[in-house]
Amino acid sequence: MRVLLVEDDPALANTISRALQGQADAQVDWTARGEPVLNSLSADPYDLLVLDIGLPGIDGFEVLRRLRAAGQRLPVLVLTGREAIDDRVHGLELGADDYMVKPFALPEMVARAKALVRRGRGMVDKQIRVAKVVMDMAAHRAWVADKEMDLPSREWQLLEYLLAHVGKVVSKDHLVSSLSGWEGDVSENAVEVYISRLRTKLAESGLRIRTVRGFGYLLEELADAAGT
Template identity: 55%
Template sequence: MHILLVEDDPALAESTARALRSQGWEVDHTARGEPVPASLKADPYDLLILDIGLAGIDGFETLRRVREQGLETPVLMLTARDSIEDRVQGLEAGADDYLVKPFALAELIARVRVLTRRHQARQGSVLAMGGLKMDLTARRAWIGEEPLELSAREWSVLEFLLGRVGHVVGKEQILQAISGWDDALSENAVEVYVSRLRPKIEPAGLRIRAVRGFGYLVEDNGAAAR
């Protein structure tokens, strides 16, 4: 996932970017709103995290210019102001969600996941590799014409891996992606779900390879599903 972070507080921008990158996401940062519309038009970002209190044009005006261009990039607004009027103004300008400072980084990451999944659902996204297809809207998967039965956890792990094809994904990244607020999962749980997935996706010509010391990588063996 490719995220554009617009935040003029250097310390907050650094800590936020570091937290997002820990999930395996690519993050670009700018402290000003003026270049944002052109950047979004030139580069297909998956999410815009936008502070309201910027030097120059503020977050509201930046968002207004983004939406005027017809760009539907999901937008999470950050602000130190917690008034109903500000929330309404941001949402009416086209924001998808709103987070008040100071915020917990875990909550930020959770909201990012929710927003991107919601956007994918609106776009009717389908992940496909080898003979496997995952319809993120219908929450159904197939190998060839045959339905693939997955538990909720298996689905989350597989969706996370397929969304990062070509990249080695760490156990900690997977763990954070599949964990809910009340979960107490360990990295051993990730190993269990990966081991369950391996035989299930093998007929699609896919394998999940363990890269020692780093994590897992999904590969296409080139075998067509029958």
């Protein structure tokens, strides 16, 4: 998915971009000001606008007002440090689709962003199905061979990422980056632990996580599972 991020704090913008790129496989374009937004949306197709309110020049509310007045219907996720209920109501009345107050948990922000994009594409009930694994993104539940999996947050994120890149080698550095965020950084050793746990949980899945030395990990479908 393509995301336009409007955020005037470069460090925060970088953190959000990394999370969306790593956990949602998104292409993120960033601007620190609200004035270029309408032209950017007219020139390029985006799936989601992530919009800060406290911007230099015109603020996020004015960007949102102009956006909807121009007939732009793409989903908008508002991020702001303003906690007042009146501000939230104002943002929603102007046409925001969702609203998060800073500080927020990055995995939740990414999940909300993906949900808005799925809704915008008419895929509210999206499921990922590979071999004998099913991940229900709306219900946040997963099964292996009809047995429900117990997946803590980090393992869920890791499995979702691997399934989205099945058949492709993903680097350990990329996995570390995609799992790190405001809830704390993830070490390479932690990634190895999560991989080990997933290998056990995928034992009957028809899938295998293979270590590719010097590169990273490869989730591959076993030949007998592919033929069933």
